[in-house]
Amino acid sequence: GAGVSQSPRYKVAKRGQDVALRCDPISGHVSLFWYQQALGQGPEFLTYFQNEAQLDKSGLPSDRFFAERPEGSVSTLKIQRTQQEDSAVYLCASSFGRDGNTIYFGEGSWLTVV
């Protein structure tokens, strides 16, 4: 499809389990973002890539969170040893790059940690 694609759409993980969330950005988009959205809240920035370079990871809440984009296209957000507070929607977004270019969001991966 033409939009940002995320998988899985829904994931239930047992506490302590590792999870991997995938994002397939819009073709040609240089910038890729991960956001975390807790229930009833606005999206919170996690990390940002420009091509394969991770330029900003200031929003990652702990060292259990890790993101990569090795070939500058698909990205994976990995959460190790999941905890209940990790339950949220994880949104991926992409854009052509700087100067306020419109950022397009995927439908999100809904993670529930039980």
Place this chain on the structure above:
Amino acid sequence: AQKVTQAQTEISVVEKEDVTLDCVYETRDTTYYLFWYKQPPSGELVFLIRRNSFDEQNEISGRYSWNFQKSTSSFNFTITASQVVDSAVYFCALSASNRDDKIIFGKGTRLHILP
């Protein structure tokens, strides 16, 4: 520091009424962008509008209109003749153009349009 405040947590109006969603922002940047996104129950964030800080012209798109006032750091969104399909959470957001285009979101306003 950048901040976006949406003081209205939840609004309910009857269909066909007009409704305005408020947004106030804070930034030290001289050049920045303001956005509105719609989030329906499906969860996807749908882009509605982007405004450059140098362009204070109000904009109208069908039933939607936006009022950008730099003097009060506000970027309000009005839906005219609301419809049930307008029910969603609406987010105002801000990004600085001289850095990466990381977007800072407000907490959102949940809009209920009652039939």
